[in-house]
Amino acid sequence: MFNNHSFEFRSQSVSKGDYIFRQGEAANYVFMLISGKIRLERHLSDGQILIIHQTSQQESFAEAALFSDFYHCDAKAVKDVKIEVISKNTILTKISNDPEFAISFVELLAKQVQSYRNRLQISFIRSAEERILAALKLGIEIESVIEFSGAVGLTHEACYRSLSKLVKSKQVVKIRRGKYRLAG
């Protein structure tokens, strides 16, 4: 969404495995992912890591930090990434001065709200198989079972087991090791 708008930003490269920002740091910037893959993750008190969001799309992230003093999660480069770093002030000014931008920004956030509602909904499904099916129907992809298990809130063992059952019952197709898709 930032494509159509001129910005004062600086480009930055981050190597795979490195962090773009960490939970608790002062939140001064919003980011635009240009290439690669990033993951937003949060550490739970019991050591579990929750994947808040993950994308390799050209999209912004950490917009929720606009009105927050610090980041509430880690942003990690899952692959080598190129990002654009935009100061919070720049965006707030643009929302005020550029109506078209304001609308598209509101749209972005409204869609995020819906997407979180969907994820919340699937997290309430008790059966592992049903939960995995629901996640796939929502468009959550399985490129790695361990990653996926973090996204749906199941152990990876439960995911492996359920996936193999779903494959047997022909509801899911196994593309290759660790990679699955909805059947049909």
Add this chain to the structure above:
Amino acid sequence: MFNNHSFEFRSQSVSKGDYIFRQGEAANYVFMLISGKIRLERHLSDGQILIIHQTSQQESFAEAALFSDFYHCDAKAVKDVKIEVISKNTILTKISNDPEFAISFVELLAKQVQSYRNRLQISFIRSAEERILAALKLGIEIESVIEFSGAVGLTHEACYRSLSKLVKSKQVVKIRRGKYRLAG
């Protein structure tokens, strides 16, 4: 947030138990709750009902429908409510023309995103007691255990049991029948 802005809206009363809109209906309006209490709920395939959101605050709801053709949940009056009904067009125009409104609307949505991330996070906590504690720390209130169980994704039986343990271990205080608060 709509208080400071002049709007063309119509006021409407809805009796307890009635619906303001239903899942699947054409989404033409955003709403502002003036008084009473509303609940947004979604029906899961297994019959479970997920409470998406619930509030008696003076706040807007169904903003996510701004860019959606139909509502994705039911809006139910938990108590008798007074609401203001605002057409989607009105709001979109206002975002374009009123920079101050645009910023506060973005803020509203950004906070909602954070709030859903928080709820998603607690829904991934496996221990019922820890989950309930986390929910209380997030400010989710227990005015009714059955309501609360829907909000945190546990059965009401599990909630009753965990709450009584938490009261015994002095981490939670029972105010009265069905009403609990964090200790301290």
Add this chain to the structure above:
DNA sequence: ATTATTATATGATCTAAATCATATTGGAGA
């Protein structure tokens, strides 16, 4: 005032996912 209904509450049992264990596979890197 009496009945009906719903929320609260707790006990007994079941079950499915978590946990723990172990084996295998495939890829990264020396």
Add this chain to the structure above:
DNA sequence: TCTCCAATATGATTTAGATCATATAATAAT
């Protein structure tokens, strides 16, 4: 090529929450 390591995969066991059942208290309805 060989070694190492992380991801995949599945088996055995445990356990906590779901489910089913029942009782009681509070509220609403008549």
